[in-house]
Amino acid sequence: MTAGRPSLAAGLHLRQEQKAQPRLYQAMDLLHMPLLDLQSHLREALVDNPFLDFVEPGDEPDDSVDDLPESLADDAGDDPGEEAGEAEEAGEAEEMDWEDILLDDYDAGGRREEYGEREYYAPTAAAAQTLWDHLHEQLNLLRLGERELRIGEEIIGNVDRDGFLSCSLDRIVDALNQVSRAEVEEMLARIQSFEPSGIAARNLRETLLLQLRDRGREASLACRIVDGHFDDLANRRWPELAEEYGITPGEVQAAADEIAKLDPKPGLRYADASESYVIPDLTVEKVEGRYRVSHADTSLPRLKLSPVYRDVAADRARFEGESRAFISERLNSARWLIQAIEQRRQTMLKVMDFIVERQRDFFEKGAEHLRPLTLRDVAKHIEMHESTVSRVTNGKYVQTPRGLYPLKFFFSGGYSTLGGEDLSAEGVRARIRKLVAEEDPTAPLSDHEITARLQEEGVRIARRTVAKYRDRLGILAARLRRRV
Numbered sequence: 001m002t003a004g005r006p007s008l009a010a011g012l013h014l015r016q017e018q019k020a021q022p023r024l025y026q027a028m029d030l031l032h033m034p035l036l037d038l039q040s041h042l043r044e045a046l047v048d049n050p051f052l053d054f055v056e057p058g059d060e061p062d063d064s065v066d067d068l069p070e071s072l073a074d075d076a077g078d079d080p081g082e083e084a085g086e087a088e089e090a091g092e093a094e095e096m097d098w099e100d101i102l103l104d105d106y107d108a109g110g111r112r113e114e115y116g117e118r119e120y121y122a123p124t125a126a127a128a129q130t131l132w133d134h135l136h137e138q139l140n141l142l143r144l145g146e147r148e149l150r151i152g153e154e155i156i157g158n159v160d161r162d163g164f165l166s167c168s169l170d171r172i173v174d175a176l177n178q179v180s181r182a183e184v185e186e187m188l189a190r191i192q193s194f195e196p197s198g199i200a201a202r203n204l205r206e207t208l209l210l211q212l213r214d215r216g217r218e219a220s221l222a223c224r225i226v227d228g229h230f231d232d233l234a235n236r237r238w239p240e241l242a243e244e245y246g247i248t249p250g251e252v253q254a255a256a257d258e259i260a261k262l263d264p265k266p267g268l269r270y271a272d273a274s275e276s277y278v279i280p281d282l283t284v285e286k287v288e289g290r291y292r293v294s295h296a297d298t299s300l301p302r303l304k305l306s307p308v309y310r311d312v313a314a315d316r317a318r319f320e321g322e323s324r325a326f327i328s329e330r331l332n333s334a335r336w337l338i339q340a341i342e343q344r345r346q347t348m349l350k351v352m353d354f355i356v357e358r359q360r361d362f363f364e365k366g367a368e369h370l371r372p373l374t375l376r377d378v379a380k381h382i383e384m385h386e387s388t389v390s391r392v393t394n395g396k397y398v399q400t401p402r403g404l405y406p407l408k409f410f411f412s413g414g415y416s417t418l419g420g421e422d423l424s425a426e427g428v429r430a431r432i433r434k435l436v437a438e439e440d441p442t443a444p445l446s447d448h449e450i451t452a453r454l455q456e457e458g459v460r461i462a463r464r465t466v467a468k469y470r471d472r473l474g475i476l477a478a479r480l481r482r483r484v
Contacts, residue, residue, distance in 0.1 A: 027340050031347065031391040035281045039300055042341075046303075051334035053306035131163065131270035132156060138194045151179060151187045155200065163267025164207070165200050198266040205230045211262045221245065222255040233259065238484050249484040280399040282352050282407075284363070291363055293352045295345055296399060303338050305331075344392075350382045351392050355410050362410075363400065367430035371423065372414025415459055428459060429469045436475055444481040 033041060046052050129137075135156045144152065154176055160166045169184050176184075191200045197214040201207035205226060212223045225233050225241060232241050233256060238249040245252070263269075283296040309331075355378070361369035375393075379386045393407035414424040435453055439445045445453070447470065451463040475481070 027343070028391060030340050030344050031388065032394060034395040034397075035279045035296075035300065042300065042303065045337055049330055049334050049337075051306055051309045051331050052337065053304050054302060129270065131159070131161065131267045134270055135159065135191065135194055135199070139191070142190070147179070148183075148187060151176060151184055152191060155184070155188055155191055159200050159267065161267055161271060162265040163196065163199050163201070164265075165202050196263070196266040196269060198263060204264055207264070207266060208259060208262050211266075212259075217258075220255070220258070221247075221251065222258045225252070225255055226259060236480050236482070253484050278397050278404065280404060281396045282348060282398040284352070284356060284398060284400040286363070286401055291356045291360070293349055293356060295349070303334075303341060305334060305338070347382075347384070347388070347392055348396070351378055351389060352398060352407070354378055354381050355407070359410055363402065366402065368427050368434065369423075370410070370412070370427035370430070373411050373424065374413075375411065415461060423459060425469075428454070428461060429473055431457070431459070432466065432469055433473055433475070436470075436481070439481075441481070441483040444478040446478045 030038070030041075046054060136153070139149070139152045139156065142148075142152075151172075154172055155165065158165055158167045158172065165188070169181060169188065172184050173179060173181050188200060192210055194200075198207035198211040201210055208226045209223065212218065212220065212226065217223050224245075229241060229244065232244075236256070238252045238256075241252045242249045280296045283294050285292050285294070355373070356363065358373055358377070359371060361371065375386045375389045379389045382389070393411070396407045398405055398407060409426065412425040415428060431454060432450060435445060435450055447463050447467045450470070451461060451466045454461050454466070470477075
C-alpha cells in the first residue's frame with residue numbers, strides 16, 4: 001500500500017454570497033452622522049468634488065439630479081469613433097485639459113473669480129481656554145525661579161479634569177528628583193490659591209475646606225463640620241452633630257445647606273464646551289393644534305450641482321478617454337451624494353413623524369405619559385430595517401416645546417397598568433421623580449412607599465425596580481433625603 005501524497009488540482013465551484021457596495025457603506029455612514037459631523041463631511045465634499053455647489057441663502061436649488069446629461073450617467077465606455085464623429089459635427093473646438101480645469105477650480109471660460117466669490121467658508125469656533133491653560137497662565141504671573149517653576153508645572157500636569165491632584169506628593173518628589181517634599185508642599189499651597197477656588201485638592205474634603213476659606217468662612221460652623229466630622233456630614237447624621245456642637249438640628253441643617261452650595265468638582269467649569277454642545281437635527285412645533293416636524297439643519301450646506309461644471313460636462317465632444325472617465329465619476333458621485341442627503345432627510349422626518357404620533361401624550365402632558373416604543377415598531381411602520389432606524393436615531397436630537405431631547409429618549413420598554421394603559425420605563429422614572437419632588441422633606445418616601453404609590457396608580461412594579469430607577473435618577477435614599 002502506498003502512502004497518500006498531497007496533490008494540487010484545479011476545480012470549479014459555485015458559491016453565492018452578498019457583498020455590500022462601497023456606496024452602501026457611505027449611505028449608512030451618512031444616516032449615522034450627527035449634524036455637526038455631517039456639516040464637516042459636506043464641507044470636505046464641496047472642496048473635493050467640483051461638480052458640487054451649495055445653495056445660496058434664500059435661493060432654491062433649480063438643478064434636479066434627474067436632469068443630468070444622460071451621456072455621463074454611466075462610466076466611460078462609449079465608442080471612441082462616435083465621440084470623434086460628434087466632435088467633427090461640432091466643428092473645430094479649442095483643445096482643453098478638462099482634468100486640470102476641474103481640479104484647479106476654473107470655470108469653462110477660464111476665469112476663477114466667478115466661482116471663487118461663491119466659495120463656502122465654514123465658521124471656525126475659537127478654542128476655549130482649558131483648565132490647564134488657566135492654571136499655567138496664573139503660574140507664569142508669579143515671580144518664580146526655574147526650580148519652582150518646574151515643581152509648579154509638574155503639579156499642574158497632575159491635576160485631573162475635575163480639578164483634583166491625581167497623584168501623591170511623594171510621587172511628584174520622585175518624578176522631579178532632587179527636590180524636597182517641603183518645596184512641593186509649598187508650591188501646592190500656592191497653586192491651591194489659584195482660580196477656580198478649591199483647585200488641586202487631594203480629596204473632596206480638602207476642596208470644600210479651600211472654598212470655605214477663600215470665602216472667609218474659616219471660623220464658620222460649616223468649616224468646622226467639614227474639617228472635624230466629614231463622615232457624619234456625608235451620612236447626614238444631624239442629631240449626632242447637633243449634640244456634638246451643642247446646637248439644634250436645624251442649625252446643623254443650615255450649615256449643611258451652605259456646604260451644598262460649594263463646587264465638588266471645580267475643574268469642570270473649564271471643561272471643553274464642545275463636549276456639551278448640542279445642535280438639534282429636528283424641530284417639533286405645535287401649530288394650530290397640530291404638531292409639525294421639520295429639519296433644524298439650517299447651518300447645513302444645501303447641495304446642488306454646479307451649473308458651470310455641469311455645462312462643461314454636457315459638452316461631451318470636447319473630452320475623451322481618461323478625462324471622460326474622471327468627469328463621469330465626479331458627476332455621478334455628486335449626484336449620488338445629493339440624493340443620499342435628501343434620502344437621509346426624508347427618513348429622519350418619517351421616523352420623527354411616527355414618534356410624535358405615538359408619543360402625543362408626552363408632548364401634551366409630559367414625560368410621565370411616555371408610552372413604550374421600540375425600534376421594531378418604527379421600522380415596521382416606515383417599512384425599513386431596524387438597523388436603519390437605529391442609525392437614524394443614534395446621536396440625534398430634537399427640539400420640542402418641552403425641551404431638547406435625544407431621539408433615543410423616546411424608546412424604551414414599558415409596563416401595562418391595571419387600567420390597560422401602556423407606560424414606558426422613562427414614564428415610570430418621571431413619576432418617581434415627581435413623587436420625590438412633592439414629598440414631605442421631613443418624612444421622605446421610602447422605596448417601599450414609592451412602590452405602593454405607583455401600584456395605587458395601577459403600575460405593576462417591584463420595589464427593587466423602583467430602587468434601581470431611583471439610583472439612575474441620582475435620587476438619594478430616604479434617610480439621606482430627610483431634612484429637619
